[in-house]
Amino acid sequence: MGIEIETKQEDIYTALDPRMKLILLILFTTATYISRSTWVLLWDYLLIIGLYLVRHLWKGAWKTGILFGSFLVLELLIGYIPHEGTKAALGLIIFFLERTSIFFVMGNWMATKLRISDFVAALQNMHFPKGVIITLAVVFRYLPTVSDEFRSIKNTMKLRGIGLNFKNIILHPIQTGEYAIVPLIIRSMKIADELAASAMTRGLDLETKRTSYRKIRLRVKDFMAAGIVIIAVAGGFVVDTILRKGGV
Amino acid sequence: MIRMEDVSFRYSNSKGDALKHINLHIHQGEFVVLLGSSGCGKTTITRLINRLVPEFFEGELEGNVYIDGRDTSDMDIQDLTGIVGSVFQDPRSQFFATDTTAEIAFSCENVGLSREELCRRMEMAVNDLQIRRLLERSIFELSSGEKQSIAIASVYALSPKILVLDEPSANLDSAATQHLMEILDSLKKQGYTIVISEHRVHYLRDIADRVILIENGKIKKEISGKDFRNLSNEEANAMGLRSINLLSVLPQGSCCHTGEKQIELKDISYYYGKSNGPLRNITFSAGKGDIVGIIGSNGVGKSTLLEIICGLKKEISGSFLMSGKPVNQKIRNRDTFFVMQDSDYQLFTESVEKELYLGNIENDFLREKGMSLLNRMGLSDYLQRHPASLSGGQKQRLCIAVACMKNTDMICFDEPTSGLDYTSMKNVSSLLYELSQDGKTLFVTSHDYEFLMSTCTHICYLHAGKVEDYFEVSRKTAPKIYQILFQKEEKR
Numbered sequence: 001m002g003i004e005i006e007t008k009q010e011d012i013y014t015a016l017d018p019r020m021k022l023i024l025l026i027l028f029t030t031a032t033y034i035s036r037s038t039w040v041l042l043w044d045y046l047l048i049i050g051l052y053l054v055r056h057l058w059k060g061a062w063k064t065g066i067l068f069g070s071f072l073v074l075e076l077l078i079g080y081i082p083h084e085g086t087k088a089a090l091g092l093i094i095f096f097l098e099r100t101s102i103f104f105v106m107g108n109w110m111a112t113k114l115r116i117s118d119f120v121a122a123l124q125n126m127h128f129p130k131g132v133i134i135t136l137a138v139v140f141r142y143l144p145t146v147s148d149e150f151r152s153i154k155n156t157m158k159l160r161g162i163g164l165n166f167k168n169i170i171l172h173p174i175q176t177g178e179y180a181i182v183p184l185i186i187r188s189m190k191i192a193d194e195l196a197a198s199a200m201t202r203g204l205d206l207e208t209k210r211t212s213y214r215k216i217r218l219r220v221k222d223f224m225a226a227g228i229v230i231i232a233v234a235g236g237f238v239v240d241t242i243l244r245k246g247g248v
Numbered sequence: 249m250i251r252m253e254d255v256s257f258r259y260s261n262s263k264g265d266a267l268k269h270i271n272l273h274i275h276q277g278e279f280v281v282l283l284g285s286s287g288c289g290k291t292t293i294t295r296l297i298n299r300l301v302p303e304f305f306e307g308e309l310e311g312n313v314y315i316d317g318r319d320t321s322d323m324d325i326q327d328l329t330g331i332v333g334s335v336f337q338d339p340r341s342q343f344f345a346t347d348t349t350a351e352i353a354f355s356c357e358n359v360g361l362s363r364e365e366l367c368r369r370m371e372m373a374v375n376d377l378q379i380r381r382l383l384e385r386s387i388f389e390l391s392s393g394e395k396q397s398i399a400i401a402s403v404y405a406l407s408p409k410i411l412v413l414d415e416p417s418a419n420l421d422s423a424a425t426q427h428l429m430e431i432l433d434s435l436k437k438q439g440y441t442i443v444i445s446e447h448r449v450h451y452l453r454d455i456a457d458r459v460i461l462i463e464n465g466k467i468k469k470e471i472s473g474k475d476f477r478n479l480s481n482e483e484a485n486a487m488g489l490r491s492i493n494l495l496s497v498l499p500q501g502s503c504c505h506t507g508e509k510q511i512e513l514k515d516i517s518y519y520y521g522k523s524n525g526p527l528r529n530i531t532f533s534a535g536k537g538d539i540v541g542i543i544g545s546n547g548v549g550k551s552t553l554l555e556i557i558c559g560l561k562k563e564i565s566g567s568f569l570m571s572g573k574p575v576n577q578k579i580r581n582r583d584t585f586f587v588m589q590d591s592d593y594q595l596f597t598e599s600v601e602k603e604l605y606l607g608n609i610e611n612d613f614l615r616e617k618g619m620s621l622l623n624r625m626g627l628s629d630y631l632q633r634h635p636a637s638l639s640g641g642q643k644q645r646l647c648i649a650v651a652c653m654k655n656t657d658m659i660c661f662d663e664p665t666s667g668l669d670y671t672s673m674k675n676v677s678s679l680l681y682e683l684s685q686d687g688k689t690l691f692v693t694s695h696d697y698e699f700l701m702s703t704c705t706h707i708c709y710l711h712a713g714k715v716e717d718y719f720e721v722s723r724k725t726a727p728k729i730y731q732i733l734f735q736k737e738e739k740r
Contacts, residue, residue, distance in 0.1 A: 114346065115345065117344075118350070121357075144346065144388065145340070145388075152588060155560045156586070156588070158581055159560070159585055160606060160650070161582070161608075163581075178596075183595065186636050187592050194336065194342065195341050195342070197304050197336075198336055198344070199344055200325045200326065201300065201328075201332070201333075202344070202354060202402070203355060204326075204344070206358050209360050210358055211360050213350065213357060213363070
C-alpha cells in the first residue's frame with residue numbers, strides 16, 4: 001500500500017501553486033504604486049479581500065477589511081484639513097501606508113497554510129539560487145509565529161506599565177516602538193539560529209538535487225486562477241484611465 | 249561507533265574551555281546518557297557528534313572525533329546527515345515545514361531519495377512510531393509531545409545509525425515524557441546508538457546502558473546502567489542530579505499559613521470561540537503566602553487561567569476578589585506580574601539596571617530596593633550587562649526582581665523549571681519560598697513533580713476546563729499528585 005494521503009477539504013483552496021501566489025504578491029504590491037488613483041486602490045483592496053474569501057480565510061478577510069477601511073476613511077478625513085501643508089504631508093504618509101501595507105497583507109495571505117516544502121521544491125524547479133530559496137523559506141516559516149511572539153511581548157508591556165496603548169503611542173512613540181520591537185528581534189535571531197542549525201543537520205545544504213514527496217506541477221488550473229486575477233487588476237487600471245480621460 | 253580522543257573545545261566568543269580533554273568511546277547499540285548541570289558541556293558533546301561544533305558554532309577544536317569509523321575533521325555537517333540524526337530541545341525551532349507530513353519527509357527530500365523510496369520510508373516511520381493520526385496536520389496545532397514525536401519520526405525516516413538528543417523532554421509534560429521513553433526504548437531495541445543529554449533522568453532509569461557525568465567540561469564519572477538504577481535520590485542530588493526515583497520524593501512541608509485570604513475566584517468562566525481551552529466556573533481562593541501549583545495536561549487552560557489572574561484576559565463571567573474587594577482587569581494588571589517560561593519576551597532595555605526602573609519613576613527609595621533585590625537574586629555584578637547576554641536562569645531571576653519592584657501581591661509563573669538542573673531548580677524553589685514569606689501569593693504551572701513537591705503548599709488540578717480538585721500538599725496527598733501527573737494520555 002502506498003502512502004497517498006487523502007486531500008483534506010481545505011486543500012482545495014490552498015492548492016494554488018506557491019509560484020503563482022508569489023506572482024500575485026508581486027503584482028499587487030507593484031500595481032498600486034503605478035496608479036495614484038484611489039479608485040484603483042479600492043478595486044485592488046476588494047480583490048485582495050476576495051482572495052482571502054476564496055480561500056475561506058474569514059478572519060484574515062475581516063482583519064484586512066478593517067485595515068483597508070480605516071485607511072480609506074483616514075484619507076477621506078485628510079481631504080477636509082484646511083491647512084494645505086499639513087494636508088499634503090499627511091496625504092503623502094497615508095499614500096505610502098495604503099500601498100506598503102499591501103505587501104504585508106499579501107505576504108500574510110501567502111504564508112497562511114503555505115507548505116514550505118512545496119514552495120522550496122517549486123523554486124528549485126525554477127532554478128532559483130539556493131541562498132535565496134533558504135532565506136525565503138526561513139522567512140515564510142517564521143511569519144506565522146510572529147503574531148504569537150508579539151502577543152507575549154504585548155502582555156508583558158501591559159504588566160510593566162509600558163503598555164502598547166493609545167496614550168503611550170502618542171506620548172512616547174519612539175520608545176514604545178522600541179520596547180515592542182527589541183524583544184521581537186532578539187527572539188527572531190535566536191529562533192533563526194536554532195532553525196538554521198536544525199536544517200543543517202538535516203541536510204538542507206546538500207548539493208544533491210532535492211526530491212519532493214508531493215508532486216509539484218503547474219496545472220492549467222493554476223494559470224487560469226492567476227490569469228483571472230491579473231486580468232482583473234489590469235482591467236481596473238485600464239477602466240480607471242479611460243474614465244479619467246473621458247471625464248475631462 | 250563514536251570515539252573521541254583527547255578532545256578540547258573553546259567557543260570563539262567565550263573565554264573558558266567548554267570541553268577539556270574528553271576521551272569517550274561509545275559502542276554500537278549503546279544507550280548513553282550525558283548528565284551534568286547547565287553549562288557543563290554536555291550539549292557541546294552532542295554537537296561534536298552531529299558536527300554543529302565546530303562547523304556551525306565556531307571555535308577552537310583540538311583532538312579527534314571519529315564517527316562510524318571515520319575521522320570527522322574534514323567532514324561537513326551535511327556529510328553526516330544520513331549517519332547522525334539530531335533532535336533538539338525546543339520543537340518550535342527545529343521544524344522547517346509547517347505541516348507534519350512534509351516535516352517527516354524533509355530530511356529524505358534533502359538527501360534526494362527517489363519518490364518510491366521516500367514513500368516507503370514514510371510508511372515505515374509512520375507505522376513504527378504509531379503516529380498516523382498526526383499526519384497532515386498543521387505543526388502549530390500540535391502539543392509539545394506530539395511535536396517531539398514528529399521530530400523523532402523525521403530523523404527516523406532517514407534511518408541514521410546514531411541518534412543524538414539534546415534535552416528532548418524539556419518542554420514535555422509527564423505523560424509525554426513517558427511516551428518519549430517508550431519510543432526511545434523501541435529504538436534501542438532496533439539497535440540504534442543513542443546519545444542523550446538530559447536533566448530529568450527518572451524516565452531514562454530503566455533504559456540507560458551507561459551514564460556519563462560531566463562537570464566543568466570534563467568527564468567526572470562514568471556509571472553503569474545497573475549502578476545508576478540503584479542510585480538513591482540523595483546520592484543523585486549530591487552529584488547535582490535530579491531525583492531518579494520520583495515516588496520517594498516527599499513534600500518539604502514548610503507551611504506558613506496566615507489564614508488571611510488574599511485572592512478569591514468565584515465562578516470565573518472564559519472561552520474563546522467554541523472549543524479553544526475553555527474554563528468553566530473556576531472557583532477557589534488562596535491565602536497570603538500560599539504557593540499554588542496548577543497542574544493538568546497540556547492545553548487544558550493552565551496558562552489561560554494565569555492570564556486571567558493577571559488581567560491579561562478578561563473573564564466572560566464571574567468575579568475576582570483581592571483582599572475581599574472585587575477588582576477589575578486594570579488593577580490586576582497593576583498589582584500582579586507574570587513570569588513567562590521564556591524570559592526573552594520580558595526584557596526591554598539595554599542594561600540590567602535600566603530594566604529594574606522601567607515603568608517605575610526612579611527615586612532613592614526605589615534605587616535602594618532595586619539594589620537589595622539584585623543582591624538577593626545574585627545579579628549585582630551584572631548591573632550594566634545587556635539582559636540578552638545573561639544566562640536563562642539569570643534572565644528569569646531578573647524577571648522576578650522586576651516583579652518585586654512593582655509591589656505585587658501576586659506573581660504567576662509559567663513552567664519556571666523547564667530544562668533546569670537540580671541546583672537551579674532548588675534555587676528557584678527557595679526563591680519562591682522567600683517570596684511567599686513576604687506575604688505574596690504565588691501561582692505556578694508545572695509538570696515537574698520534584699519541583700512541585702519541594703515548593704507548593706497547594707495543588708489546583710484542572711481537568712476538562714474545571715477545577716477537578718484543590719488540596720493541600722502533604723505526605724498524604726503526594727501519591728495523588730504523582731498519579732495525576734503520570735496518568736496515561738488516553739485517560740484524559
